[in-house]
Amino acid sequence: MLGAQLFTWLQGADFYHSLHAAAVDLLAPSQGQQRWLDVGSGPGLVARLAAARGYAAQGIDIQPAMVHAAQRIARRTGSAATFRVGGIEALADETAAVVSAASLLAVLPSPQAGLRALWQAVRPGGALLIIEPTAAMGLAQARQLLRAQITGRRKYALYLWAYARQGRAVDPAIYHTLNAASSTYRPLLHGLVGAWLLHKQG
Numbered sequence: 652m653l654g655a656q657l658f659t660w661l662q663g664a665d666f667y668h669s670l671h672a673a674a675v676d677l678l679a680p681s682q683g684q685q686r687w688l689d690v691g692s693g694p695g696l697v698a699r700l701a702a703a704r705g706y707a708a709q710g711i712d713i714q715p716a717m718v719h720a721a722q723r724i725a726r727r728t729g730s731a732a733t734f735r736v737g738g739i740e741a742l743a744d745e746t747a748a749v750v751s752a753a754s755l756l757a758v759l760p761s762p763q764a765g766l767r768a769l770w771q772a773v774r775p776g777g778a779l780l781i782i783e784p785t786a787a788m789g790l791a792q793a794r795q796l797l798r799a800q801i802t803g804r805r806k807y808a809l810y811l812w813a814y815a816r817q818g819r820a821v822d823p824a825i826y827h828t829l830n831a832a833s834s835t836y837r838p839l840l841h842g843l844v845g846a847w848l849l850h851k852q853g
């Protein structure tokens with residue numbers, strides 16, 4: 652429950668919203684409600700951003716409290732995104748044009764196995780979007796950015812995020828194990844976070 656409140660608060664920070672919006676914008680707007688699955692959705696920010704871009708977006712999270720928070724926010728904001736309880740381990744029969752995971756891989760027992768499960772759910776010709784703090788995420792770097800570069804609502808939430816994630820970055824080398832048809836890397840939040848967009852062969 653505390654986790655859901657904390658992540659609802661974090662997802663409401665301007666810098667957090669902006670960087671996730673920039674990552675979602677790496678995908679073209681959907682023509683005809685293509686399916687987008689956001690795994691480990693927390694209170695639903697990425698799924699709501701995808702729905703606003705015309706996707707039939709669904710967030711999946713293993714914690715019921717996260718899903719309830721996401722459903723409440725979607726109702727309140729008029730978002731068409733839907734949410735359900737589920738684990739990455741049970742994705743076997745799912746496919747979607749876009750699969751995304753934000754700040755998920757590093758909290759899994761095996762990021763590599765998690766990545767493979769996400770990739771398997773991407774339909775041929777589709778894309779996988781990973782958003783993860785990088786090895787540059789740390790308290791000193793957060794302090795430096797907060798001095799001059801980051802403004803807006805709840806900007807000090809960055810300290811909390813940096814504290815929780817420093818030293819836990821996923822090794823980007825794992826993305827090269829997927830045999831993607833193409834890949835794009837976009838540094839976000841001055842390089843403290845990265846977005847990896849990997850396209851699957853059609």
Ligand SMILES: C[S@@+](CC[C@H](N)C(=O)[O-])C[C@H]1O[C@@H](n2cnc3c(N)ncnc32)[C@H](O)[C@@H]1O
Binds near residue numbers: 658691712713714739
């Ligand atoms: C660090 S939070 C990130 C939440 C959100 N994606 C964001 O970026 O704000 C990780 C989320 O992944 C969920 N999660 C953890 N293990 C999972 C699993 N095996 N399958 C699905 N979701 C999982 C947690 O419940 C939590 O909501």
